[in-house]
Amino acid sequence: MDPWCTPFLMTLTEKILARASGRRSVGAGDNVWVNTDILLTHDVCGPGSIGVFKREFGQDAKVFDPKKIVIIPDHYIFTSDRLSNRNVDILRDFAKEQALPYFYDVIDDPIGSWTFSPEIGQLKRQYGSRYQGVCHAALPKLGHARPGEVLFGTDSHTCMAGAFGEFASGIGNTDAGFILGTGKLLVKVPETMRFYLEGALPPGVMAKDVILWVIGDIGFDGATYRAMQWEGPGVSSLNMDDRMTIANMAIEAGGKNGIFPADAATFAYVDERTRLNGTKADYDPVELDQDQKLVFDKVYDLSKLEPTVAMHPNPGNRALAKELENVKLDRAYIGSCTGGKASDFVAFAKVVKGRHVKIDTYGVPATSDVVHELKEIRWDSQSIWDVLVDAGVQMTENASCAACLGGPKDTFGRLNAPLTCISATNRNFPGRMGSKEAKVYLASPYTVAASALTGRVTDPREFLN
Amino acid sequence: MAKRITSPVYVVGDNIDTDQIIPAQYLTLVPTIPDEYEKLGSYAMVGLPDDLYPSRFIPENSSKTEYKIVIAGKNFGCGSSREHAPIALGAAGVEVVVAESYARIFFRNSVATGELYPYESRERLLDVCRTGDLATVDFDNDTVTINDHEFTLKPMGDVRPVIEAGGIFNYARQTGMIPAKA
Numbered sequence: 047m048d049p050w051c052t053p054f055l056m057t058l059t060e061k062i063l064a065r066a067s068g069r070r071s072v073g074a075g076d077n078v079w080v081n082t083d084i085l086l087t088h089d090v091c092g093p094g095s096i097g098v099f100k101r102e103f104g105q106d107a108k109v110f111d112p113k114k115i116v117i118i119p120d121h122y123i124f125t126s127d128r129l130s131n132r133n134v135d136i137l138r139d140f141a142k143e144q145a146l147p148y149f150y151d152v153i154d155d156p157i158g159s160w161t162f163s164p165e166i167g168q169l170k171r172q173y174g175s176r177y178q179g180v181c182h183a184a185l186p187k188l189g190h191a192r193p194g195e196v197l198f199g200t201d202s203h204t205c206m207a208g209a210f211g212e213f214a215s216g217i218g219n220t221d222a223g224f225i226l227g228t229g230k231l232l233v234k235v236p237e238t239m240r241f242y243l244e245g246a247l248p249p250g251v252m253a254k255d256v257i258l259w260v261i262g263d264i265g266f267d268g269a270t271y272r273a274m275q276w277e278g279p280g281v282s283s284l285n286m287d288d289r290m291t292i293a294n295m296a297i298e299a300g301g302k303n304g305i306f307p308a309d310a311a312t313f314a315y316v317d318e319r320t321r322l323n324g325t326k327a328d329y330d331p332v333e334l335d336q337d338q339k340l341v342f343d344k345v346y347d348l349s350k351l352e353p354t355v356a357m358h359p360n361p362g363n364r365a366l367a368k369e370l371e372n373v374k375l376d377r378a379y380i381g382s383c384t385g386g387k388a389s390d391f392v393a394f395a396k397v398v399k400g401r402h403v404k405i406d407t408y409g410v411p412a413t414s415d416v417v418h419e420l421k422e423i424r425w426d427s428q429s430i431w432d433v434l435v436d437a438g439v440q441m442t443e444n445a446s447c448a449a450c451l452g453g454p455k456d457t458f459g460r461l462n463a464p465l466t467c468i469s470a471t472n473r474n475f476p477g478r479m480g481s482k483e484a485k486v487y488l489a490s491p492y493t494v495a496a497s498a499l500t501g502r503v504t505d506p507r508e509f510l511n
Numbered sequence: 512m513a514k515r516i517t518s519p520v521y522v523v524g525d526n527i528d529t530d531q532i533i534p535a536q537y538l539t540l541v542p543t544i545p546d547e548y549e550k551l552g553s554y555a556m557v558g559l560p561d562d563l564y565p566s567r568f569i570p571e572n573s574s575k576t577e578y579k580i581v582i583a584g585k586n587f588g589c590g591s592s593r594e595h596a597p598i599a600l601g602a603a604g605v606e607v608v609v610a611e612s613y614a615r616i617f618f619r620n621s622v623a624t625g626e627l628y629p630y631e632s633r634e635r636l637l638d639v640c641r642t643g644d645l646a647t648v649d650f651d652n653d654t655v656t657i658n659d660h661e662f663t664l665k666p667m668g669d670v671r672p673v674i675e676a677g678g679i680f681n682y683a684r685q686t687g688m689i690p691a692k693a
Contacts, residue, residue, distance in 0.1 A: 090538045090539075090593070091592070091593065091594070093541040093543075094541050094542045094543050094594065094595075097541060097542070097543025097544065098543055098680075100543075101543060102680045102692075104692075121538070122538075122539060127539055129539035129540065129541075129547075130539045133539065133541065136541070200592060201591070201592055202590065202591045202592040202616060204592075216592035216616055217592060217616070217619070218592055218593075218594035218616065218619065218620035218623055218624070219542065219543075219594040220594060220620065220623035220624050220678060220679060220680070221619070221620075221623050221679075223680075224623075224679065224680070228689075266526070266586075266589070267526070267585065267586040267589065267612070267614070270586070270612070270614060270615055271615050300586065300589060300614055300615060302615055360526055360528075451530075451535040451591070452530075452534065452535045452536055453535055453536060454536055454539065455536065473528075473590060473591075475526075475528040475530050475531065475589075475590055476528075476530070476531060476558065476560055477530045477531060477534050477535075477558045478528075478530050478535075478590075482531075482534070482558055482559075482560055482561075483560070
């Protein structure tokens with residue numbers, strides 16, 4: 047490193063935003079125009095963003111760079127709702143018109159239209175070969191997450207890609223429309239909070255417990271407008287799925303972004319995924335400075351954490367699983383960007399293997415890849431998928447956001463009555479999963495699995511010995 | 512130009528998230544399609560729990576609210592990034608929200624769309640008024656008067672002219688940041 051060029055000590059977020067805005071340095075509070083490396087959108091906010099783009103730049107306008115736009119339909123796919131099906135068709139028309147290479151359509155026919163078949167039903171696969179599922183889980187798998195880059199997405203959980211050492215943040219349709227036309231966005235550089243991790247997770251405790259514990263600590267508006275930066279020797283004990291789970295829920299503390307420094311595990315993941323998908327392979331990571339300007343700095347010892355739950359009605363309403371064993375449940379749910387990865391289902395399966403759930407339990411893999419993996423990985427002669435089905439979990443092959451955010455009435459797993467549900471998802475405000483009288487408890491896949499077996503909130507460690 | 516808005520207020524608590532402002536099942540509506548924009552307005556705030564909020568925000572069979580001013584507590588608009596949230600409020604006829612604080616994306620989306628003015632209060636106003644009380648927001652003096660008591664608000668600074676222009680695109684054109692529409 048040239049000592050004359052880098053006299054300014056910055057946080058990871060500041061370094062990325064400085065580079066993306068063409069400056070030597072930026073500080074918290076600066077308003078800067080940054081260049082976008084990837085804009086991500088989906089079926090719920092894509093049509094509106096496209097509408098803004100066309101309204102403002104003209105019907106014949108061209109996007110700033112087709113290779114930097116990633117469109118992954120994932121929210122309201124497996125539903126008979128007419129408008130939802132239409133919204134997928136709007137995305138297809140736009141991708142065709144703009145010759146976008148990274149549109150992961152539900153169907154294979156480029157001039158077809160999408161309809162869901164209630165006759166085939168919710169469980170059996172109804173998508174083509176390009177379809178992925180939940181955008182935040184699919185994006186890195188598809189080779190679109192790279193260290194040091196700037197990712198904007200029309201979804202609050204866009205911050206998940208901060209796991210890969212990039213600046214990733216959720217935006218609205220109007221800002222997305224602006225980016226579609228210009229590739230730029232005016233952002234305020236956030237202050238940085240540091241969460242310094244030591245130790246390693248003990249048995250029965252998952253990354254989800256880390257983030258639920260931290261949000262309980264700082265409050266679910268405790269990181270509003272701020273960057274949540276994860277550092278320390280504990281980070282290297284977390285795999286990429288773990289880091290994704292933690293970065294994903296920065297927004298549940300109000301954060302603008304969550305970010306991990308990129309390390310050997312990050313590079314191995316990113317290099318493999320960009321190679322397999324033929325996406326842009328070069329990137330320039332930012333490195334940690336010894337001294338940074340922080341507004342919060344706290345050490346967390348991972349080895350001291352226990353299975354943690356966020357109680358109704360918000361993600362900061364923290365308790366330990368073992369303190370809630372009198373809470374009776376009607377339903378358990380595993381899925382979403384946060385909790386629907388293959389590793390989440392494997393953890394769930396470890397708990398329920400050879401046992402049977404006591405309450406209605408729904409499983410929605412985040413992506414089509416996860417479906418494939420769960421059917422491929424075998425314990426003895428049985429696939430993980432079959433372990434789950436034998437335990438009584440209603441597993442769908444139709445990967446999507448599904449009931450994590452309620453959605454249309456016929457959405458798989460939706461809480462259509464005032465039920466109490468324990469869920470591996472990310473958000474539990476009133477009405478989030480459907481009925482506004484329902485109560486949702488957020489927990490790790492281990493804890494959701496153990497609770498599904500007993501019908502009460504349950505510390506999973508008693509099932510893991 | 513003097514700018515004031517007088518209206519009965521609708522009062523909500525802390526942490527009103529975007530699912531309460533516009534439940535996810537209505538996100539099938541695309542805000543840039545005019546009929547669907549209107550429809551979004553008719554669903555504004557239907558996610559609020561009925562027992563806590565017995566007064567309807569939007570009368571039955573209507574798409575407009577009588578409450579042009581919403582008074583809220585902390586962290587208004589938390590949760591998802593859906594721009595449908597400020598749009599639903601704006602489409603319903605809300606002009607100002609006065610909250611103790613906002614979630615980042617809601618605030619940004621309010622400004623970007625120009626749908627409503629997100630004022631921050633210095634006091635906890637939800638403790639001093641009830642739904643239906645009459646209030647006047649004075650934009651030039653940054654105050655809100657409720658039941659004859661005047662409270663000062665935090666000035667909106669650079670945000671106000673963007674909303675006055677009708678959002679970032681109009682503002683950027685008016686100020687020459689981007690070219691005028693052909």
